[in-house]
Amino acid sequence: MDTQTNSTPLLDLEPAARQIAGMLDTIDDTRLTAPTPCPDVTVGAMLAHVGGLAVAFRDAARKKLGPATGTAPSVESGVLEDGWRGTLPAALDEMVAAWRSPEAWQGMTQAGSVDLPGQVAGMVALNELVLHGWDLARSTGQPYQAEEAHLRNTLALLADLGDNPPPTSPFGPPVTVPDDAPLVDRAVARSGRRPDWQPGD
Numbered sequence: 775m776d777t778q779t780n781s782t783p784l785l786d787l788e789p790a791a792r793q794i795a796g797m798l799d800t801i802d803d804t805r806l807t808a809p810t811p812c813p814d815v816t817v818g819a820m821l822a823h824v825g826g827l828a829v830a831f832r833d834a835a836r837k838k839l840g841p842a843t844g845t846a847p848s849v850e851s852g853v854l855e856d857g858w859r860g861t862l863p864a865a866l867d868e869m870v871a872a873w874r875s876p877e878a879w880q881g882m883t884q885a886g887s888v889d890l891p892g893q894v895a896g897m898v899a900l901n902e903l904v905l906h907g908w909d910l911a912r913s914t915g916q917p918y919q920a921e922e923a924h925l926r927n928t929l930a931l932l933a934d935l936g937d938n939p940p941p942t943s944p945f946g947p948p949v950t951v952p953d954d955a956p957l958v959d960r961a962v963a964r965s966g967r968r969p970d971w972q973p974g975d
Contacts, residue, residue: 785896787873789921790903791866794824797907797916798859806854810913811971815849817913821862822852824906828865831899834885835872835892843884849944873899901928905965908958912971918958925961932964939966 798821806818815823830842855861872878879892885899904924911918932945939945946966951959959969968975 784874784876784879785900785923785927786870787896787900787903788870790900790907790924791828791870793907793919794903794910795863795866797910797914798862800916801910801914805914808913809973810909811967812849812909817910818854819849819852820906820909820913821858822854823847823849824902824910825855825858825862825865826852827899827902827906828862828869830885831895831902832865832869832872834883834895834899835869835875835878837877837881837883837892839884844887846887847944869899897927897931900924901931904928904961905967908962908967913973915973920958920961922957925957928961929957929964932961 801817801821806816806821808817809815810817810820812820826842826847830845830847833840833842873896877892879896881892882889883892883895884890885895890898904920905928907920908918910916932948935943935945937948939947949963949966949968951963951969955963955969962969
């Protein structure tokens with residue numbers, strides 16, 4: 775749901791977070807070492823990254839700056855903690871709740887060791903959920919659906935990077951897709967991912 779408070783746009787992260795949480799019960803331990811569309815990143819490392827970003831962006835929304843918000847993410851080296859099937863959905867729920875506060879979208883905050891406006895941090899948080907939800911769905915053979923507003927947020931955010939993201943960017947150069955490609959394919963391609971990626975590619 776999109777609302778407007780004091781001229782600050784609020785995006786509800788819940789549908790994107792729910793998409794990820796709904797996949798977890800069907801990801802058995804044998805899939806944790808499977809590849810994802812992100813080079814050198816396994817399903818287990820991706821799940822660990824999602825758990826970490828959920829905590830980091832929860833704290834960013836609360837303006838609770840510290841180790842979680844002040845550390846640059848490293849997707850490849852993520853270690854999945856025991857009990858992740860319970861702790862990950864709980865962390866996602868807390869992240870969603872934190873970004874439902876109008877104050878989260880105002881002022882300055884920090885995420886990934888970068889100081890940025892709350893409004894931008896919220897858009898980045900949603901972008902992370904959308905793209906990694908797609909990553910996990912594609913890696914584990916599950917369906918994926920994202921809200922149009924969320925996909926357009928991803929497109930707008932990534933368009934600001936241009937066609938040649940800096941080496942420090944987590945995104946690669948955009949992949950070319952037809953202008954009439956589905957919105958989800960255009961959003962994924964803009965991040966440098968191949969929309970037609972399949973395990974084994």
